[in-house]
Amino acid sequence: MTTLADPVPGGRPGDVERATALAGELSGRGVHGIVLAYVDTAGVTRIKTVPTGRLASGAAWGVGMSPVFDTFLAGDGIATTDRLGSPDGDLRLFPDLDRLTVLAGQPGWAWVPVDRITQEGEPHPGCGRTFLRRITAEAARAHGLSFRAAIEIEWSVGLEAAPAGEYVPAATGPAYGAIRQVELGDYLADLLAACHAQGVDVDQLHPEYAAGQFEISVGALDPVAAADRSLLVRHTIRAVARRHGLRVSFSPAVLAEGVGNGGHVHLSAWRDGVNLHAGGAGRYGMTAEAESFTAGLLAHLPGLTAVTAPSPASYLRLKPSQWAGVFTAWGLETRECALRVITGMAGRNARDANVEIKPVDLAANPYLALGCLLAAGLDGLGSGAVLPGEVTGDPALLPASEAAERGVRRLPVSLPEAVERFRANRVLREALGPVLAEAVTAVREGEAAAVEGLDDAQVAAAYRWRY
Ligand code: GLU
Numbered sequence: 001m002t003t004l005a006d007p008v009p010g011g012r013p014g015d016v017e018r019a020t021a022l023a024g025e026l027s028g029r030g031v032h033g034i035v036l037a038y039v040d041t042a043g044v045t046r047i048k049t050v051p052t053g054r055l056a057s058g059a060a061w062g063v064g065m066s067p068v069f070d071t072f073l074a075g076d077g078i079a080t081t082d083r084l085g086s087p088d089g090d091l092r093l094f095p096d097l098d099r100l101t102v103l104a105g106q107p108g109w110a111w112v113p114v115d116r117i118t119q120e121g122e123p124h125p126g127c128g129r130t131f132l133r134r135i136t137a138e139a140a141r142a143h144g145l146s147f148r149a150a151i152e153i154e155w156s157v158g159l160e161a162a163p164a165g166e167y168v169p170a171a172t173g174p175a176y177g178a179i180r181q182v183e184l185g186d187y188l189a190d191l192l193a194a195c196h197a198q199g200v201d202v203d204q205l206h207p208e209y210a211a212g213q214f215e216i217s218v219g220a221l222d223p224v225a226a227a228d229r230s231l232l233v234r235h236t237i238r239a240v241a242r243r244h245g246l247r248v249s250f251s252p253a254v255l256a257e258g259v260g261n262g263g264h265v266h267l268s269a270w271r272d273g274v275n276l277h278a279g280g281a282g283r284y285g286m287t288a289e290a291e292s293f294t295a296g297l298l299a300h301l302p303g304l305t306a307v308t309a310p311s312p313a314s315y316l317r318l319k320p321s322q323w324a325g326v327f328t329a330w331g332l333e334t335r336e337c338a339l340r341v342i343t344g345m346a347g348r349n350a351r352d353a354n355v356e357i358k359p360v361d362l363a364a365n366p367y368l369a370l371g372c373l374l375a376a377g378l379d380g381l382g383s384g385a386v387l388p389g390e391v392t393g394d395p396a397l398l399p400a401s402e403a404a405e406r407g408v409r410r411l412p413v414s415l416p417e418a419v420e421r422f423r424a425n426r427v428l429r430e431a432l433g434p435v436l437a438e439a440v441t442a443v444r445e446g447e448a449a450a451v452e453g454l455d456d457a458q459v460a461a462a463y464r465w466r467y
């Protein structure tokens with residue numbers, strides 16, 4: 001479980017002693033440096049590193065980093081607003097010692113996610129991880145709820161030796177095919193070994209649809225831990241790949257055409273150890289609260305897209321009939337609706353039932369994405385929102401009149417359209433608070449401006465190696 005208390009100057013009780021002991025143990029294991037990781041609003045993981053001997057000082061007083069990254073763009077430009085993007089000021093990065101992990105794929109290094117707090121010791125209003133902790137804590141307080149979340153990871157494996165900037169798939173076998181497992185068997189085995197050594201329980205690893213594409217799914221955790229894990233697993237996928245002469249991309253669209261890389265989110269709400277998505281009197285075993293939670297997700301999807309699909313490249317992926325879920329609809333085990341209701345296997349429903357949110361990719365900051373998804377679901381749950389009828393088959397094939405009647409609409413087709421829907425969404429903006437909401441808007445507008453005049457192939461190329 002994630003510690004829900006904010007970091008404090010001097011360290012939370014016991015942190016410094018714990019960090020001192022940890023540092024000694026890490027040094028003994030040959031760990032020289034610690035990677036402190038957080039994700040900016042654009043979805044790029046930014047880091048500082050400290051020598052292992054500095055861990056206790058970091059746990060007590062944090063490590064300095066500019067707040068400018070709240071409005072950094074994926075291409076390293078900076079968007080500015082009245083209060084964000086300034087060269088002034090400093091923040092402190094506080095490592096979450098519960099999540100410190102020795103990196104099996106990078107000997108000599110350990111990794112830890114951080115919370116960002118101000119020099120005055122206050123939570124930084126632009127910190128996505130703090131935001132997600134807050135939403136999670138509020139749901140526990142107001143509704144007695146906890147959540148389990150998992151983020152699927154799809155990625156493209158290319159050859160390191162490819163011509164500069166180009167993507168040359170490192171595997172040539174068919175989609176879901178055994179040939180790919182043979183072609184990249186050593187890499188994939190090292191990846192599984194690294195995940196195991198790092199305490200990540202992998203559910204599945206398989207070749208995906210697009211050229212050179214793979215997918216890994218991991219066990220569900222509380223939302224903050226799930227977001228942390230998503231960063232750790234991607235860091236590991238990349239680090240292990242380098243040792244095999246491979247280069248990986250999590251970009252939503254490595255190429256302008258064809259199927260992209262998704263980052264589907266699985267979410268379930270629980271009370272007192274009971275999964276609200278199973279054993280209920282609603283559709284497919286959902287309780288009334290799970291139906292309302294799902295209805296909240298559905299209602300807020302257009303505005304959510306600015307957070308869950310934040311890159312110009314995201315809109316190259318979000319196309320109908322490619323399993324990316326681009327219609328405001330839900331269905332049982334359906335792959336074209338934005339929301340896929342999953343009951344799990346008979347006998348294990350109580351453990352496994354959840355709702356999968358598909359229009360999410362790995363350019364998304366996972367803390368912001370999960371926090372906004374929870375805010376949307378909780379809005380539905382709190383207001384007793386009614387889940388409309390389910391949709392089966394491909395919504396793209398529904399006659400326009402029937403789609404309109406059933407409320408099945410296409411999600412935003414561009415980043416500017418998503419920003420417009422986000423601006424109009426009071427629930428999401430209020431959940432984020434003014435600073436994060438402004439950062440999201442400014443960064444998305446900055447990304448849109450950065451690609452003005454580019455064609456699809458140029459957009460794909462511009463973001464190919466940024467995520
Ligand atoms: N690659 C698809 C996407 O972009 C998802 C395929 C799948 O269902 O796993 O979301």
Ligand code: MG
Pocket residue numbers: 154208215
């Ligand atoms: Mg997949």
